[in-house]
Amino acid sequence: MKKILIILILFSVSTHGLYAQSKTIKGRVIDDNLETLPYVSIMINDTVNVGRTxxxxxxxxxxxGSVKKILFRAVGIxxxxxxxxxxxxxxxxxxxxxGTYDFITLKRVDKLRRKRFKKLPELHKRAFKKGIFKTDKACYTQEFIPDYKKNKSDIKRERS
Structure with missing residues (x-):
């Protein structure tokens, strides 16, 4: 009888831990013109769709709870x-x-995109001042995803 009671207690404690391992995230998505973006897909692990705006x-x-990276994807964004x-x-x-960049190398396009990317924290603060966002600073870090990836020969040329 004691063994069954101990097993039941251990089972209930172990399942309690499973409920605590999920995390609820809420928020808002806007574009760089400070306009709301409807129906943006939200993904984890690059392929698992967990919701949309x-x-x-x-x-x-x-x-x-183990997920630390979220992807946001939409057409035209x-x-x-x-x-x-x-x-x-x-x-x-x-x-x-x-945007569409005609007659420009990928390296140059990434340079222009990175320049726009660096302005995003400033846009976040402006959205806060206009009352669109609740916080003036993001609690996450946003990664720049380049279109152009250097290969080894480009890196060697830069070093010499």
Whole structure:
């Protein structure tokens, strides 16, 4: 009888830990013109769709506690990768509109994109001042995803 009681207690304690391993994230997504973005897909692990934004750009998702990276994807918008901090549960994201660059090398395009990317924290503060966002500073780090990746021969040429 004692063994059964101990097993039941251990089982209930172990399943209690499973419930605590998911994390609720809520937030809002806007573009670099400070306009809301409806129906943005929200993904984890590069392929698992966990939700999308509503008509006003708001979202509410449940993700496993081990997940530290969220991807935001929409048509006409550049893919946005966000690394969450441990205490981050309110994610307010500014996404860049994608553009078409004719007659420019990929290296030059990435340079222009990176220049726009560096302005995103400033846009986040402006969105806060206008009342669009609740916080003036993001609780995550946003990664720049380059289109052009250097190969080994380019790196060797730069060093010489």
């Amino acid at each position: 509503d008509l006003n750009g708001f979202f509410y998702i449940e993700i496993p 550049e893919l946005t990768s966000v690394k969450l901090a441990d205490e981050c549960d309110e994610v307010e994201v500014v996404m860049m509109l994608s």
